[in-house]
Structures are given as C-alpha cells and as structure tokens.
Amino acid sequence: MSKRSTGLAVAVALLAGLVARGEAQTPSTHLEAAKKEGKVVWYTSLVLPSAERVAKLFETAYPDIKVEVHRTGSQRILQRVMQELSANIKNVDVIHTSDAGHYVLLKEKKLLAKYTPAGVEGFPAGFKDKDGYYYGLRATVNAIFYNTKAMSAAEAPKTWKDLLDPKWKGKMVTAHPGYSGVIATHVLALVHLYGWDYFKALSQNKLMIVQSANDPSTVVSSGERIVAVNGGDYSAYQLKKKGNPIEIVYPKEGVPLVVSPTAITAFAPHPNAARLFTDFTFTREVQQVMADSEGLYTGHPDVKYPADKPKLNELKLLTVTPEELEKRNEELRKRFVEFFGA
Amino acid sequence: MDRSIAVWVGAALALVVLIALPLGWLAYLSVSGEHGATLGHYREAFADPALQKALWNTVVLAFWTGLVSVAIGAPLAWLTARTDVPARGLIRGLVLASFVTPPFLGAFAWVMLAGPNAGILNTLWRSVTGAEEPLLNIFTMPGLVFVVAIYTFPYVYIMVANTLALIASDLEEAAAILGAGRLAVARTVTLPMVLPALASGFILAVLQALALFGSPAILALPAGFHTVTTQIWSLFQFPPKVEQAAAFSIPLLLATALLLQVQKRLLGRRGYAAVGGKGGQRRTIPLGPWRWPALAACLLVMSAAIFLPYGVLAKGAFVRAWAQPLSRDNLTLGNFAFTFFEYGSTRAAIVNTLELAVLTACVGAAMVALLSYVTNRRLVVGHQLVAFLVLAPVVVPGVVLAVGLFIAYTRPPFVLYGTLWILFLAYLTKEMPVGYAQADATFRAIPADLEDAGRVLGAGRLRILREITAPLAKSGIIAAWCFIFIGVIRELSASILLFTPSTKVMSVVIFDLKEEGQFGAISVLGLVMLALTFATVALVQAALGRDVLGARR
Structure with missing residues (x-):
C-alpha cells in the first residue's frame, strides 16, 4: 500500500507539473471563472477508484477547484439526472456514462451544452458526436474472464458460444444491462451477432446476476463464480495487475466496443469549471493515465498502451450506434429480465 | 380548551405533512390516468408476470421468516426467562445485538460467508469433507429467509420473553400437583398463555420481512428473483413508472394494516388474568444435564447472527482480497485509507447521516414526549x-x-426532493411509532398521584412538569431519543428512493458500493455503522439502568 501510494504521489506531482506547464503555454480562458465557481459536479460511471484518481489529479492541478464525484451505474445516472430535473433540481455539470444512447436522448431533450474539448481533433470518428455535443472520454471492450486457479488456459472458454456449454452451469456471472451501459452495449452487440436466442440459451446455465460491469471481474477473482460472460476488460486488467487469479479472453467472434462519452449539461451550475475539467480529462497526460494504470482504451492518437494488453486494432470490434442503443434500451432490459429473472 | 386547540392544530398539521399528503398522492397517482380515473395501472402491474412473481416471492419470504423467527425466538425466550441455562445475561445481550444490527449488513456479510463457491464457510466445508457441492448457498430463497430471520427473531423473543416473565408459576405448579407431566403442563398451561405473544411475534416478524429492501436486493437479485420492495424500487429506473410503483405499493400497505389489526386483536384478547398480574413466583426450571447443550444451541444461533458476520466484516475491512486467507501479504489498511481519504462520498455521507439522526431524534423525542x-x-x-x-x-x-x-415533494407547493428535509420527514414518520411506544410506557409508569400531590401543595402545572414529571421521565425520553437515532442510521428502504447525490447517507453509500462490488470499503463503513449503533445502545442502557429489550413490549 505504502509503495503504491508513493508511486501514485510521484505520478500526480509529475502530472501536475506537466499540466501546469501546458496551461502556461495555452492559458485557459475558463480558468479564472472556473476558480470563482470553485467546484465541478461529476456524475460518472467510471469504476470508483479510477474516478477518484482522475478527480485527485484535477484537484492537484487546480487546487482551487473541487471535484464532486458521484459514481454509479450508467442507467442509474440517467435515472438520477431525469429524476432531479423532474423536481427542477440542477445539480450536475458533467455527465459521463457508458451508454452512448443516453447522449442521443439527452441531446434530443436539449439538456446538453455544445462543447468541443481541447485536443480531440485527432480522435477517431467513433469518439465524436457529429453535432459536437459529446465526445468519447475512454473506451473498453467486453470480454470473457476466468479464474486461473479453477482452470488452465486450455480449459477456459474461447468464444461467446463456448459459454453455452452446460458444463458451465452454475459457474458463471453476468452484469446487468439495466444498470450498466457497458453491458447494455454488450447485449445489443451480441443480439446482432446471434439474436436473442443466444441469451435464452445462456440463461439455461443459471448465471449469478450482478449489477455493475466492474463486478463480474471481482466475482471471478474471489472464486464465487469462475467464468464471467461479460464485463469491461479494464476492471479485470486492474485486478490481474494486483495479483488476483484472473485472466482475460478476447473471443475471436469479436468483442463489443464501448465508447463512453462525456458531455456538459445545458443547465450546468458551474459551466466554466465543467469546461476546464472536460479539457483536463482529454489531455494526453490524463488519457495516458487511463491507459496505464486503469487499462482503458482511449481515442487519443498519442497514447501508448501497456505491452500486456492487445491493441484495439488487433481486436475484431463489434460496434453499435448510439441511436440504436437509445431506441432499444427498454427492449434490452425487458428481454434480459425475462430470461434471467431479475 | 384553548390548550386543546393548539395541540390539535399542531398534531393535525404534522399528520398532513407526514402521512396524509404522501399517502394521498400515492393513492391518487395509482388511479389517475390521462383521461380521468383508471384502474389501468393496477391492471398493468398485476397482469405483469414478473410482478406477480415478485408478489408471490414476498409472500413466501414473509411467511417462512415468520415461522423461522418463531422457531428460533420462542425457545430462546423460554430458555433465558424460565430455565437455569448458563450465561443468560450474555444471551440476552446477543439477542439485543442481533436486534440492532442493520439487516443489510448481515446480508452482505453472509455473501462473504456462504456464497456457494467463494464463501468462507463453503471453502472450509469443501476442504474438510472433500465435497464438490457447497454446504450453503445464500443466493436462494431459503438462504434469504435464513438471513432475514436471524435478524428478525428478536421480535418474537421480546414478545415471548416479556410474557413469560409475567406469568406466575403457580398455575403450572397447580397442574403439576394435579398429576400432569411436564409436557402436559407445557401443552395445556404454558403454551395457551404465551400463544397470543407467539402469534403476535410471528406477525411482527412477517411485517419486518414484508418491508425489507436491503437483504432481498443483496441476496435475491443475484439469484434472479425480485420481491415487492425491490420491484417497486426498479420501477423507478428510467423511464420511471411511478404510477405503477404506486399501484404496486397499495397491496403492501393494505397487507401491513391488516396484519397489524390481527395482531392487535390477538394481544387485546389476552384476557388471562394470570398474565397481567405481577404477583406470584416465577420459579426457574432446572435443565439438569441439558444446561450446556442448551447454551451451545443458543450460541450456535448467535454465531450465525453475530459472531460470524461481524468477524467476516472485520476481516473484509483489513484485507485486500476477502476470499483469500489472512496472510501477511493480504493484510492492509488500504481499505480505510480509500474509504476515508480517497472516496469523496464517505465523509459527506457520514455527516449527513449524523445530522439527520440527531435532528430526527431530537424533534422526534420532543414530539413523542409531548x-x-x-x-x-x-x-x-x-x-x-x-x-x-x-x-x-x-x-x-x-x-x-x-x-x-x-x-x-417533487412538485409544488413543497419541493423537498434534493434536500435533507425529505429524508428527515421520512425518518420522522417511520420512527415516530417506536419513539411513542417508549415514551408512552414511560409516562404510564409515572403515577399521577405525585403530580396531584404537587397540585395540592399549590404548584402550577408548569412547575410540576419541570420539577416532578420531567426528572422522572428523563431516562425514558432519552431511550426514545436513542431508539429513533438507531432507526435512522440504519434506514435504507426509504432512503434508497429519496436520496440525491448531494444528500447521500451511509446506508445508501454502502448499497452503491455493493452494486459495484467494493467489498473492502463496505466492510469499513459497516464497522463504522455498527460502532455508532452500539455506542448509542450503551447510552440507552445507561439511561434506563437496564437492558433495552424489556422496554419494547
């Protein structure tokens, strides 16, 4: 613990220096106004320790501005935002979830502010809204995880179809599309590939159901179940790095890519701090931290990835459009509950 | 007369804000459609097979919880009230501990103990017996019933133990003298006298199980089934179906009201003169060779409710990976550092919780006292x-x-959603009956003659209140304060629908962390919550000068 936190402190110090220098070169127009606002409220579905780390980095670079982190699942975030608005509460500045469909909906309802973060010019098209309201902050892919104490690499399932084998009955875990945007994207991508029959067959294997896309990897690490049928690969990568008995399989049929957008709300109580924070999260330095310590993919062209993780261009990616995700959100949840029970 | 009016206006106002408005809106919304009144929401809710299943699951859960609570609570009560089982004080203390343990913490701890594969007890079982199958699977209906019952049986215990303490042994002895054997005495004399208490304890346990949210959310959802409470909660997901949730709430409300009515009848019918009297001796039944096995049985129950869960929470707080053995590599203080210094929600939630608990307890205690x-x-x-x-x-x-x-309170004239006030109203409403029962018992125990004596000696009503009644009632009111306080810090089922990110409380933070699988931080916060609870219990015991269980008859 002490070694890790010293390492982190050094990283923070270095990064703060870098950012501070960057800032001196291109003075942010938001800075003064942002300092007056004093804080930014961030609803995020980024896994909790990672979200807190990004917030710490920002607060170190800008000591006058606090980040209020509220981390929960993508669907819960949308529920929160809409519930608050129904009571005329305007609390959130920056919304970051893994369900791109949310942004189609929010944009339609005119709840997003148009803002292009500094430095996103070089990002691939899949990370950018054509109307300029939201941008992909990070990406992850869904993969299969297995517990290395329970099986060898040869015994582990290799494909999504392998998971239908009855020998895995009672041994697998899934996260929930009604909670997680990563999983909603996953379910839709596999419905494209194999139809709903796939999930009907999968449910015969009596899966344990958890909520967050970050939880299947913890369940597999603990050994409570030995195979995860979905989940963001970054959460498993982090656990593996910490020495947990978990390994990641990227099925060759393709892996559902989840680009998680971020946007500033049209009603943001701290709009300048929101812009400053958004710019900050898109800097190469922060994007590099996401790739290094968190195991995420990003749209930033200059980011280097850890050697022990496959590059995005080495994987066959399954993609879905935000528009379809938005349209079929309810269907995804309903059918999933129908097959899996809760 | 003018005094009456003031009291009435105050009570009526409080009642409107706390009960009439919320329940009125609930009933109204459940039947309001786009074109006037409709039963459509009820039809929709009850025709949905998923919701039907949730309803049935709740019935099963509540019924079995009631039975298991009786099966545990009644023998324990008899053992501690009537026999010479060793360490009766300790057992009573442990029942109290189970009574105040937040059930969702217990459920969470049992995930670590009896998850079918990684659960510590199951790992142990496999390594000892070499078996493939788990000993216990907590993610099942029987698992859920078990975990709910070990924190609900104190309701039965309290009812039965307090009744047994009032029944004189004369009747039993008379029966024995007339030639009845021990079993016959128990069946024909003791049992009929405690039957109302048993039935009423059963109903209280059923009611607890009906209303519970945290335990089913932690144990039933992973197993793929819903109960009414988790179903109502999930109807709030976007796009929210508030009308359906309202329609689905009404049967739960009616069932609760009906069961309480039955319970009241049962207790009201307690026309056995023998129970009410204080006279007579209560003789201790010697257990002979059964003393120690009886103690062992009690401790077995208590290890399920207290020792094991508390132990595993403590372990979870101090290790990196809870499923791994306690080795030097696994030990860490990182969970504490993360919970208190890195995770921004913790401190705000603790502050919110304490503010709400103190405020609700003060206002609540003052109201119930008055x-x-x-x-x-x-x-x-x-x-x-x-x-x-x-x-x-x-x-x-x-x-x-x-x-x-x-x-x-998400619409005019009172928009309270998003503030702590809506939580305050929820807590005040929920805890009012508990506080009132305590305060009522206190005033009942203060005979009016003392006040009359003061009157005769010429003191005014206020002076009497200040110099005679208040000092006598003080400890009872402090106890009421503490009951409300404990009730607030563990509250989850109402908070989970009423919080906003800026008004999170500890129970909600724990639930949030659960959804993400952050076991270390949950264990740390769980320990904090238990510490707060037990500190408060100690305060009650000091105030009352006796243990708490007897006070909640």
Missing part, C-alpha cells in the same frame, strides 16, 4: 385519536412511504 404526556394525562378531548394517529405510520413500509413522499 404527545404521550398529552394522551396519558388526557389533557385534550379525543386523546385516543391522537394516540392512534401517532402510531399509524407503523403500517407504512419504508419503500411505500418513500414512493409517497417522492410523489408529494
């Missing part, structure tokens, strides 16, 4: 009605109350 004084001394016309109204919220399960409050 109201129970008024009703006990019959100071106003219709004091029975006041007593009835103060106790009324007991029929409203937390989730249902929350749905009502959410509907009522």
Whole structure:
C-alpha cells in the first residue's frame, strides 16, 4: 500500500507539473471563472477508484477547484439526472456514462451544452458526436474472464458460444444491462451477432446476476463464480495487475466496443469549471493515465498502451450506434429480465 | 380548551405533512390516468408476470421468516426467562445485538460467508469433507429467509420473553400437583398463555420481512428473483413508472394494516388474568444435564447472527482480497485509507447521516414526549385519536412511504426532493411509532398521584412538569431519543428512493458500493455503522439502568 501510494504521489506531482506547464503555454480562458465557481459536479460511471484518481489529479492541478464525484451505474445516472430535473433540481455539470444512447436522448431533450474539448481533433470518428455535443472520454471492450486457479488456459472458454456449454452451469456471472451501459452495449452487440436466442440459451446455465460491469471481474477473482460472460476488460486488467487469479479472453467472434462519452449539461451550475475539467480529462497526460494504470482504451492518437494488453486494432470490434442503443434500451432490459429473472 | 386547540392544530398539521399528503398522492397517482380515473395501472402491474412473481416471492419470504423467527425466538425466550441455562445475561445481550444490527449488513456479510463457491464457510466445508457441492448457498430463497430471520427473531423473543416473565408459576405448579407431566403442563398451561405473544411475534416478524429492501436486493437479485420492495424500487429506473410503483405499493400497505389489526386483536384478547398480574413466583426450571447443550444451541444461533458476520466484516475491512486467507501479504489498511481519504462520498455521507439522526431524534423525542404526556394525562378531548394517529405510520413500509413522499415533494407547493428535509420527514414518520411506544410506557409508569400531590401543595402545572414529571421521565425520553437515532442510521428502504447525490447517507453509500462490488470499503463503513449503533445502545442502557429489550413490549 505504502509503495503504491508513493508511486501514485510521484505520478500526480509529475502530472501536475506537466499540466501546469501546458496551461502556461495555452492559458485557459475558463480558468479564472472556473476558480470563482470553485467546484465541478461529476456524475460518472467510471469504476470508483479510477474516478477518484482522475478527480485527485484535477484537484492537484487546480487546487482551487473541487471535484464532486458521484459514481454509479450508467442507467442509474440517467435515472438520477431525469429524476432531479423532474423536481427542477440542477445539480450536475458533467455527465459521463457508458451508454452512448443516453447522449442521443439527452441531446434530443436539449439538456446538453455544445462543447468541443481541447485536443480531440485527432480522435477517431467513433469518439465524436457529429453535432459536437459529446465526445468519447475512454473506451473498453467486453470480454470473457476466468479464474486461473479453477482452470488452465486450455480449459477456459474461447468464444461467446463456448459459454453455452452446460458444463458451465452454475459457474458463471453476468452484469446487468439495466444498470450498466457497458453491458447494455454488450447485449445489443451480441443480439446482432446471434439474436436473442443466444441469451435464452445462456440463461439455461443459471448465471449469478450482478449489477455493475466492474463486478463480474471481482466475482471471478474471489472464486464465487469462475467464468464471467461479460464485463469491461479494464476492471479485470486492474485486478490481474494486483495479483488476483484472473485472466482475460478476447473471443475471436469479436468483442463489443464501448465508447463512453462525456458531455456538459445545458443547465450546468458551474459551466466554466465543467469546461476546464472536460479539457483536463482529454489531455494526453490524463488519457495516458487511463491507459496505464486503469487499462482503458482511449481515442487519443498519442497514447501508448501497456505491452500486456492487445491493441484495439488487433481486436475484431463489434460496434453499435448510439441511436440504436437509445431506441432499444427498454427492449434490452425487458428481454434480459425475462430470461434471467431479475 | 384553548390548550386543546393548539395541540390539535399542531398534531393535525404534522399528520398532513407526514402521512396524509404522501399517502394521498400515492393513492391518487395509482388511479389517475390521462383521461380521468383508471384502474389501468393496477391492471398493468398485476397482469405483469414478473410482478406477480415478485408478489408471490414476498409472500413466501414473509411467511417462512415468520415461522423461522418463531422457531428460533420462542425457545430462546423460554430458555433465558424460565430455565437455569448458563450465561443468560450474555444471551440476552446477543439477542439485543442481533436486534440492532442493520439487516443489510448481515446480508452482505453472509455473501462473504456462504456464497456457494467463494464463501468462507463453503471453502472450509469443501476442504474438510472433500465435497464438490457447497454446504450453503445464500443466493436462494431459503438462504434469504435464513438471513432475514436471524435478524428478525428478536421480535418474537421480546414478545415471548416479556410474557413469560409475567406469568406466575403457580398455575403450572397447580397442574403439576394435579398429576400432569411436564409436557402436559407445557401443552395445556404454558403454551395457551404465551400463544397470543407467539402469534403476535410471528406477525411482527412477517411485517419486518414484508418491508425489507436491503437483504432481498443483496441476496435475491443475484439469484434472479425480485420481491415487492425491490420491484417497486426498479420501477423507478428510467423511464420511471411511478404510477405503477404506486399501484404496486397499495397491496403492501393494505397487507401491513391488516396484519397489524390481527395482531392487535390477538394481544387485546389476552384476557388471562394470570398474565397481567405481577404477583406470584416465577420459579426457574432446572435443565439438569441439558444446561450446556442448551447454551451451545443458543450460541450456535448467535454465531450465525453475530459472531460470524461481524468477524467476516472485520476481516473484509483489513484485507485486500476477502476470499483469500489472512496472510501477511493480504493484510492492509488500504481499505480505510480509500474509504476515508480517497472516496469523496464517505465523509459527506457520514455527516449527513449524523445530522439527520440527531435532528430526527431530537424533534422526534420532543414530539413523542409531548404527545404521550398529552394522551396519558388526557389533557385534550379525543386523546385516543391522537394516540392512534401517532402510531399509524407503523403500517407504512419504508419503500411505500418513500414512493409517497417522492410523489408529494417533487412538485409544488413543497419541493423537498434534493434536500435533507425529505429524508428527515421520512425518518420522522417511520420512527415516530417506536419513539411513542417508549415514551408512552414511560409516562404510564409515572403515577399521577405525585403530580396531584404537587397540585395540592399549590404548584402550577408548569412547575410540576419541570420539577416532578420531567426528572422522572428523563431516562425514558432519552431511550426514545436513542431508539429513533438507531432507526435512522440504519434506514435504507426509504432512503434508497429519496436520496440525491448531494444528500447521500451511509446506508445508501454502502448499497452503491455493493452494486459495484467494493467489498473492502463496505466492510469499513459497516464497522463504522455498527460502532455508532452500539455506542448509542450503551447510552440507552445507561439511561434506563437496564437492558433495552424489556422496554419494547
């Protein structure tokens, strides 16, 4: 613990220096106004320790501005935002979830502010809204995880179809599309590939159901179940790095890519701090931290990835459009509950 | 007369804000359609097979919880009240500990203990027996019933133990002298006398199980089934179906009201003169060779409710990976550092929780003190009605109350959603009956003759209140304060629908962390919550000068 936190402190110090220098070169127009606002409220579905780390980095670079982190699942975030608005509460500045469909909906309802973060010019098209309201902050892919104490690499399932084998009955875990945007994207991508029959067959294997896309990897690490049928690969990568008995399989049929957008709300109580924070999260330095310590993919062209993780261009990616995700959100949840029970 | 009016206006106002408005909106929304009144929401809710299943699951859960609670609570009560089983004080203390343990913490701990594969007990079982199958699978209906019952049986225990303490042994001895064997005495004399208490304990346990949200959310959802409370909660997901949630809440409300009515009848019918009297001896039954096995049985129950869960929470707080053995590599203080210094929500949530608990306890204790004084001394016309109204919220399960409050206070004239006030209202309403019962018992125990004596000697009512009644009632009111306080810090079922990110409380943070699988931080916060609870319990014991269980008859 002490070694890790010293390492982190050094990283923070270095990064703060870098950012501070960057800032001196291109003075942010938001800075003064942002300092007056004093804080930014961030609803995020980024896994909790990672979200807190990004917030710490920002607060170190800008000591006058606090980040209020509220981390929960993508669907819960949308529920929160809409519930608050129904009571005329305007609390959130920056919304970051893994369900791109949310942004189609929010944009339609005119709840997003148009803002292009500094430095996103070089990002691939899949990370950018054509109307300029939201941008992909990070990406992850869904993969299969297995517990290395329970099986060898040869015994582990290799494909999504392998998971239908009855020998895995009672041994697998899934996260929930009604909670997680990563999983909603996953379910839709596999419905494209194999139809709903796939999930009907999968449910015969009596899966344990958890909520967050970050939880299947913890369940597999603990050994409570030995195979995860979905989940963001970054959460498993982090656990593996910490020495947990978990390994990641990227099925060759393709892996559902989840680009998680971020946007500033049209009603943001701290709009300048929101812009400053958004710019900050898109800097190469922060994007590099996401790739290094968190195991995420990003749209930033200059980011280097850890050697022990496959590059995005080495994987066959399954993609879905935000528009379809938005349209079929309810269907995804309903059918999933129908097959899996809760 | 003018005094009556002030009290009435105050009580009526409080009642409107706390009960009438939320429940009125609830009922209204459940039948309101786009074109006038409709039963469409009910039809939709009850025709949905998923919701039907949830309803059935709740019935099964509540019924079995009631039975198991009786099976555990009644023998324990008899053992501690009537026999010479060793360490009776300790057992009573442990029952109390189970009574105040937040059930969702227990459920969470049992995930670590009896998850079918990684659960510590199952790992142990496999390594000892070489078996493939787990000993226990907590993610099942029987698992859920078990975990709910080990924190619900104290309701049965309290009812039965307090009744047994009042029954004199004469009747039993008379029967014995007339030639009845031990079993015959138990069957024909003791059992009929405690039967109302048993039945009423059963109903209280059923009611607890009906209203519970946290345990089913932690144990039933991973197994793929819903109960009514988790179903109502999930109807709030976007796009929210508040009308359906309202329609689905009404049966829960009616069932609770009905069961409480039955319970009242049962207790009201307790026309056995023998139970009410204080006279007579209560002789201790010697267990002989069964003393130690009986103690062992008690401790077995207690290890399920207290020792094992507390132990595993402590382990979870101090290790990196809870499923791995306690080795030097695994030990860490990182969970504490993360919970208190890195995770931004923790401190705000602890502050919110304490603020709400203190505020609710102060306002609540003042209200119940005033109201129970008024009703006990019959100071106003219709004091029975006041007593009835103060106790009324007991029929409203937390989730249902929350749905009502959410509907009522997200729209003008009172937009309270997003502030701590809506949580305050929920807590005050929910805890009022508990506080009132305590305060009422206190004033009942203070004979009016002392006040009359003061009167005769020429003191005014206020002076009497200050110099005679208040000092005598003080400890009872402090106890009421503490009961409310404990109730608030563990509250989850209403909070889960009423919080916003800026008004999170500890229970909600724990639930959030659960959804993400952050075991270390949950264990740390769980320990904090337990520490707060037990510190408060210690305060009650000191105030009352005796243990808490007897006070909640």
